[in-house]
Amino acid sequence: METAVFRLDGVTKRYGDLLALDQVTLDVGVNEYVSFLGPSGSGKTTLLRVIAGFEAPDTGRVFFEGRDITHLPAHERGIGFVFQNFALFPHLTVRQNVGFGLAFGKNPLPAAEVDRRSAEMIAMVGLAGMEDRGVDQISGGQRQRVALARTLAMQPKLVLLDEPLGALDANLRGRMRNELRAIRERLGVTFLHVTGSENEALAMGDRVVVLDRGRIIQSGTSDEIYDTPASPDVAHYLNRFNLFDGTLADGQFRGQFGTVAVPGARRAARDVYAVGYDRMRVLPLSSSADGPKLKATFVASEYLGSSIMNFFEVDGGGVVEMEHHLSLGAPETYAPKQDYLLTWNPEHAIVFGREAR
Ligand code: ADP
Numbered sequence: 001m002e003t004a005v006f007r008l009d010g011v012t013k014r015y016g017d018l019l020a021l022d023q024v025t026l027d028v029g030v031n032e033y034v035s036f037l038g039p040s041g042s043g044k045t046t047l048l049r050v051i052a053g054f055e056a057p058d059t060g061r062v063f064f065e066g067r068d069i070t071h072l073p074a075h076e077r078g079i080g081f082v083f084q085n086f087a088l089f090p091h092l093t094v095r096q097n098v099g100f101g102l103a104f105g106k107n108p109l110p111a112a113e114v115d116r117r118s119a120e121m122i123a124m125v126g127l128a129g130m131e132d133r134g135v136d137q138i139s140g141g142q143r144q145r146v147a148l149a150r151t152l153a154m155q156p157k158l159v160l161l162d163e164p165l166g167a168l169d170a171n172l173r174g175r176m177r178n179e180l181r182a183i184r185e186r187l188g189v190t191f192l193h194v195t196g197s198e199n200e201a202l203a204m205g206d207r208v209v210v211l212d213r214g215r216i217i218q219s220g221t222s223d224e225i226y227d228t229p230a231s232p233d234v235a236h237y238l239n240r241f242n243l244f245d246g247t248l249a250d251g252q253f254r255g256q257f258g259t260v261a262v263p264g265a266r267r268a269a270r271d272v273y274a275v276g277y278d279r280m281r282v283l284p285l286s287s288s289a290d291g292p293k294l295k296a297t298f299v300a301s302e303y304l305g306s307s308i309m310n311f312f313e314v315d316g317g318g319v320v321e322m323e324h325h326l327s328l329g330a331p332e333t334y335a336p337k338q339d340y341l342l343t344w345n346p347e348h349a350i351v352f353g354r355e356a357r
């Protein structure tokens with residue numbers, strides 16, 4: 001990592017009995033794009049609010065560009081924030097919204113400079129030509145861009161984004177993701193992006209930080225997190241693995257799919273066998289395959305753009321997902337209510353267990 005521009009050191013935040021942030025320590029480098037992923041209530045928004053200065057931590061310190069800013073007021077931090085509900089001024093135009101902080105903020109700029117910078121930011125987020133529209137005369141996606149332009153116009157060195165794409169449809173979300181990356185690269189600012197979507201986190205972040213009950217349970221590149229989730233919980237939040245309960249003993253995992261040799265396992269509080277959706281194979285029921293086997297009934301498939309998800313119901317309960325990437329060729333089709341045999345290469349499984357070291 002390049003030199004840390006930003007650092008959280010042992011930050012804890014309580015609301016009554018509830019520990020919203022529990023000893024969070026994090027270094028963020030210059031020009032990094034960090035995605036925060038975690039279930040609802042895991043502390044993502046609280047973390048951004050502490051960084052922005054809207055909340056003071058109970059313990060711990062916040063450093064920004066080498067300065068201790070733990071008790072610095074929000075408006076003196078030079079940190080930009082795009083909220084989930086990006087509150088724009090409804091009676092102002094696009095241009096007036098973007099220029100508002102420049103014209104009326106702590107260090108007001110001359111009108112010509114406000115216009116110049118606003119125009120630059122409006123162009124950057126792809127809204128040139130819409131300057132004079134009211135923000136009630138543009139689409140939700142365009143309003144999101146106005147909110148982003150308004151934040152970027154203040155030239156923050158650190159930009160906090162709290163589920164900014166949540167309100168957009170899937171198509172627009174994909175486009176905004178690419179634009180956010182491009183903007184980040186052009187401006188050389190650091191982005192901290194909270195998302196409830198595992199796909200977004202894996203697609204956006206140079207680094208993904210996974211939060212659970214106020215604690216960082218894993219931090220790494222998208223590939224690291226996907227290839228080696230640190231715990232069954234991380235694997236669960238990634239929403240890319242079938243997770244099977246069972247028992248790990250003497251290097252073998254016993255589950256509903258049979259007993260399978262486990263070459264290596266990761267230590268965890270419970271025994272869990274994880275197989276990536278895209279590692280599953282579907283065979284006719286009559287196949288005689290070695291290794292793990294699950295009899296399952298095909299339920300439905302769902303088209304996701306670059307892949308197809310197939311859902312199977314397993315004998316004895318539970319749904320297993322199988323993903324087919326369209327880049328690998330045309331998908332097989334399966335007959336609803338028909339039984340199949342699901343299997344996988346055991347070397348591709350990720351196994352967690354109490355006996356592992
Ligand atoms: P996330 O953004 O990951 O969904 P939050 O940071 O909003 O989670 O919330 C973390 C926990 O702190 C939740 O249990 C939430 O109910 C609680 N919480 C957040 N803000 C407050 C507050 N102002 N007062 C009391 N509890 C709060």
Ligand code: MG
Pocket residue numbers: 044045046
């Ligand atoms: Mg939140």
